[in-house]
Amino acid sequence: MVQIAWLRCPDCDGKFYVEKPQLGKDANWFCPFCKRTVKESEVNEIV
Amino acid sequence: MASDLRSYISQLEEVLPQQYVVIEKEIDSRFEITALLRRLEKADKFPSVLFENVKAINGQSGKRVFTNVTADRRRIALALGLDPDKWRSELTAEFARRAEKLIEPVTVSRAEAPVKQVVKVGAGADLQDLPIIYHHEMDGNPYGTLLVLTKKPENIGYNLAYHRTMYKSPQQTGIHMSPFHSWKTFTDNEKKGLPTPVAIVHGHHPAFILAGVFMSPWPWDEYKVAGAFLGEPVRLVPSETWGEDLLVPADAEVIIEGEILPGVREPEGPFGEWSGYYGPQRQNPVIQVKAITHRQDYIWYDTDIGHLDHPGIGWEAEIYRRVNDVLPGSVRGVFCPYSGREGFHAYISIEKLSEGLPAIAASAAQTVGYPKLIVVVDDDIDPYDEREVLFSIATRFQADKDLTVLKNVRGSMLDPSMSRLTTHTSTFIDATKPIDEPFPLRVQVPQAALEKVKLEDYIPRERVDEIPYTSY
Numbered sequence: 001m002v003q004i005a006w007l008r009c010p011d012c013d014g015k016f017y018v019e020k021p022q023l024g025k026d027a028n029w030f031c032p033f034c035k036r037t038v039k040e041s042e043v044n045e046i047v
Numbered sequence: 048m049a050s051d052l053r054s055y056i057s058q059l060e061e062v063l064p065q066q067y068v069v070i071e072k073e074i075d076s077r078f079e080i081t082a083l084l085r086r087l088e089k090a091d092k093f094p095s096v097l098f099e100n101v102k103a104i105n106g107q108s109g110k111r112v113f114t115n116v117t118a119d120r121r122r123i124a125l126a127l128g129l130d131p132d133k134w135r136s137e138l139t140a141e142f143a144r145r146a147e148k149l150i151e152p153v154t155v156s157r158a159e160a161p162v163k164q165v166v167k168v169g170a171g172a173d174l175q176d177l178p179i180i181y182h183h184e185m186d187g188n189p190y191g192t193l194l195v196l197t198k199k200p201e202n203i204g205y206n207l208a209y210h211r212t213m214y215k216s217p218q219q220t221g222i223h224m225s226p227f228h229s230w231k232t233f234t235d236n237e238k239k240g241l242p243t244p245v246a247i248v249h250g251h252h253p254a255f256i257l258a259g260v261f262m263s264p265w266p267w268d269e270y271k272v273a274g275a276f277l278g279e280p281v282r283l284v285p286s287e288t289w290g291e292d293l294l295v296p297a298d299a300e301v302i303i304e305g306e307i308l309p310g311v312r313e314p315e316g317p318f319g320e321w322s323g324y325y326g327p328q329r330q331n332p333v334i335q336v337k338a339i340t341h342r343q344d345y346i347w348y349d350t351d352i353g354h355l356d357h358p359g360i361g362w363e364a365e366i367y368r369r370v371n372d373v374l375p376g377s378v379r380g381v382f383c384p385y386s387g388r389e390g391f392h393a394y395i396s397i398e399k400l401s402e403g404l405p406a407i408a409a410s411a412a413q414t415v416g417y418p419k420l421i422v423v424v425d426d427d428i429d430p431y432d433e434r435e436v437l438f439s440i441a442t443r444f445q446a447d448k449d450l451t452v453l454k455n456v457r458g459s460m461l462d463p464s465m466s467r468l469t470t471h472t473s474t475f476i477d478a479t480k481p482i483d484e485p486f487p488l489r490v491q492v493p494q495a496a497l498e499k500v501k502l503e504d505y506i507p508r509e510r511v512d513e514i515p516y517t518s519y
């Protein structure tokens with residue numbers, strides 16, 4: 001299994017997961033619930 | 048008349064009308080189609096459904112969507128021109144047999160191509176007009192779940208593959224490719240800084256669509272495989288964007304032409320996948336849409352991904368073909384069951400002529416896709432009946448001598464139990480009887496008594512129908 005990390009959207013608080021090895025590069029992600037583009041540095045919580 | 052989705056639907060209405068449902072009431076492409084399919088699934092019902100009045104991304108109603116087409120193997124048998132009741136080993140074998148009788152495609156003019164009835168290029172090619180479906184709650188966006196065709200280098204031919212394509216904006220989608228043939232073509236082009244032309248095919252005869260799940264070897268032209276499954280040449284037509292350099296199927300419902308951009312990665316996903324779990328959001332390539340062509344009254348074909356509609360028969364048929372190559376004439380059936388999400392488990396029934404053959408069958412099966420549980424049973428066991436397979440494990444298998452564990456083989460990234468990124472541990476269970484020592488007989492009633500005693504002579508048919516179905 002690809003390793004996953006849960007992110008919490010700073011706007012809508014929605015939780016979704018991304019491929020963990022791709023973290024650490026401050027890439028853009030996007031929230032599937034509110035569609036906001038989320039920079040890794042602004043994510044509320046990474047689990 | 049060439050075979051297409053409409054000819055298949057007519058056949059379905061005629062041969063299996065009870066398996067075909069038409070819904071005229073308006074329904075939203077955003078979760079409502081999949082919600083209705085879940086209601087049906089809960090009731091153990093898996094019809095093909097034609098939705099006549101679907102709301103597209105832009106809110107416009109009246110679009111048509113056809114889905115759940117391959118959720119019942121009788122409908123796959125019908126697509127191959129078989130008697131629908133021959134959905135077990137006859138279907139697997141026919142699939143494998145057809146794949147070896149490749150049929151060359153033919154090229155037709157634009158005027159002869161129904162998919163060119165409406166041509167939209169440039170800014171007019173707007174994905175929002177289409178009823179692209181939101182399947183599951185955490186999906187990143189609406190997703191296309193059908194075939195992406197690419198042209199392999201050096202004129203080898205075309206590749207047809209199921210790839211998820213995520214709506215991003217009116218003229219862009221994301222795409223996820225596992226590291227197989229499309230990925231190879233894309234990365235070869237990307238190394239040279241070149242875009243990869245693609246055509247996304249949303250709707251054709253299911254026999255054509257099934258060519259996208261067949262694991263054919265790299266040098267094969269999959270238009271020829273699609274022709275073999277259809278039993279006639281696929282009719283091709285020049286694309287709007289590349290002309291003769293990228294031919295597209297003339298009898299499709301909708302074609303989205305675009306380029307996978309080199310050097311671009313953007314977030315794509317999560318997406319509810321065939322494994323039954325969401326694949327994570329990842330940085331994935333992007334398709335820039337160049338043109339959309341479709342029939343006047345097109346039908347958008349969708350796969351109810353993550354559920355029974357996922358056509359694992361492509362894996363199953365290739366396992367059949369490879370096992371048959373090493374044990375000619377001995378294979379009685381191969382089944383990749385939905386309980387193993389079709390890609391993870393394979394049950395193989397063979398005529399065991401000597402000890403050691405089950406391991407040869409399992410080794411051949413191991414080379415197709417990502418099986419991680421391979422069970423080989425005798426030819427008196429129906430591999431398409433899981434109760435029979437489990438009976439065979441219960442009574443013909445001892446773990447200390449019949450279990451083989453193979454570590455570090457290619458696995459699927461969609462298997463959440465994998466501890467490593469790309470490899471898993473595969474298990475082979477030899478649930479066959481020993482042939483070099485006596486083995487007890489299964490219980491049975493004499494055949495003569497079975498022939499004499501007919502159910503309807505003792506219990507009225509209506510009374511039989513009233514008795515609840517027991518599934519355990």
Ligand SMILES: [Zn+2]
Pocket residue numbers: 009010011012013014031032033034035036
């Ligand atoms: Zn959000």
